[in-house]
Amino acid sequence: MxxxxxxxxxxxxxxxxxxxxxxxxxxxxxxxxxxxxxxxxxxxxxxxxxSKEALIQEVFRRRLDWLNEERMRVLDRHEAEAGGQPVKPSLIVDAFFGTLLRMAEDEARGGMTFLRLLGRTLTEPSEFIRAFLAHEYKTVMDRFKEALFRALPEVPKAEIVWRFHFMLGATSYAIAGTDALRLVTDWQIEEEDSVDRLDRLVPRLMSFLLGGLRAPLPQFAAPVTVDRG
Amino acid sequence: MxxxxxxxxxxxxxxxxxxxxxxxxxxxxxxxxxxxxxxxxxxxxxxxxxSKEALIQEVFRRRLDWLNEERMRVLDRHEAEAGGQPVKPSLIVDAFFGTLLRMAEDEARGGMTFLRLLGRTLTEPSEFIRAFLAHEYKTVMDRFKEALFRALPEVPKAEIVWRFHFMLGATSYAIAGTDALRLVTDWQIEEEDSVDRLDRLVPRLMSFLLGGLRAPLPQFAAPVTVDRG
DNA sequence: TTATGATTCAAACGAACGTATGAATCACCT
DNA sequence: AGGTGATTCATACGTTCGTTTGAATCATAA
Missing domain, CATH: 1.10.10.60 (Homeodomain-like)
Known part of the structure; x- marks a missing residue:
């Protein structure tokens, strides 16, 4: 054969x-x-x-190891170029989400298939998968949160964590693929705007994420006394 | 007895x-x-x-019928108050996402439990569930897309559809609950900021969504950049 | 060649799944 | 009280699931 x-x-x-x-x-x-x-x-x-559990963990490890290391490398580069100064939020977001999305163009690293799997899995019900992913992501998450804290010193940390969370959600949906998008639209988006056109999705999503990250801080209804700095 | x-x-x-x-x-x-x-x-x-399939459909129908009608009612009200003029984007977003989030405080209508179920299910793998939801949502989706088109006439329609999609993703994650959030943070967010505090989540999410919706339009890369970094 | 350890194979295991059945029990009406 | 249709119940059916087994087949080296 x-x-x-x-x-x-x-x-x-x-x-x-x-x-x-x-x-x-x-x-x-x-x-x-x-x-x-x-x-x-x-x-x-x-x-x-x-086992089946060990299999899916290996499916993720095979891709995530490189992805998260690459994210760190990109952030390293930006921090080096900033020379002590905080890195601009847009660069941090690009290092985390842009690196992820650019991975979709790399078929040798799973391409869109892995990206859609990842997006889908972040909301998957199975407890052990989420636990595994949380462990795999811990280091890189801490690193990026710290970078954002430094880049946005005037924004409360809890607010940043929440917005990071929102950004993850928007990104997951964006990459989880056409299926979910069909819930929003059934007029096939014209060919040039199709989901496959990642070169268009990336700037679109980036604009949205940065717009959300830098939005005015919310005004809470309840007049809470400022008990913390 | x-x-x-x-x-x-x-x-x-x-x-x-x-x-x-x-x-x-x-x-x-x-x-x-x-x-x-x-x-x-x-x-x-x-x-x-x-059957089991018919059961989950009824689980959703029991809540979604009211939710989507309420969304329509709120939008009706805003459109009436606008008197012919386009409704402000913030009011449209509030009618769609705010109504959803306020539902979480209504235990008689499922409260957080249903909200988290909905958030989770929008990315659920099962084909028939997504198909069912798409059908349930069709009318209200068309209505809100039209409202956004009119509110943002200078923004390309495809862009609006994508941003609606991103907003759905961010919202789903936000309400899908603590579990996914633990991926972002393991320092339990201090009690006053916990997930249960919906009165804080709602303005937080709204700020993020509106920031994303109104972000500057993306600049697409020129079609013929040769350099392959 | 033969020996050896790694891999592949067909077959089967017990468990859990969604669903179906028919008898028992219920609420309700005359 | 007795009849009737709706509902509950214990039980079983046929499938499919993830996993295991032990023999067959492979690659490799002595």
């Missing part, structure tokens, strides 16, 4: 799982679907990864 | 299903969990609703 047998069973499984988890979710994808699409034996997943 | 037997088996099932679907997702919740928590027989769901 043209293809080597043993060659990359693991990779074939990971690719199939990535695509299927993206399309049908974790619970909605069966081992038989995965191994069927990968063209390997049903038992191969348990042999190579141990 | 104290409680009437037949009284409201349907309601008990709907309440239990709403809570469990919110906590564990559609696929992750079994009929046995639902009927167990509701204190009814396993067969009761199929007897009263026909």
């Amino acid at each position: 043209a293809e080597i047998r043993n060659a990359d069973t693991r990779e074939r499984i990971l690719d199939a799982a990535e695509r299927l988890f993206m399309a049908y979710g974790y619970d909605g994808t069966s081992m038989r679907q995965i191994t069927g699409e990968a063209g390997v034996n049903l038992a191969a997943v348990n042999y190579h990864f141990g | 104290a409680e009437i037997r037949n009284a409201d088996t349907r309601e008990r099932i709907l309440d239990a299903a709403e809570r469990l679907f919110m906590a564990y997702g559609y696929d992750g919740t079994s009929m046995r969990q639902i009927t167990g928590e509701a204190g009814v027989n396993l067969a009761a769901v199929n007897y009263h609703f026909g």
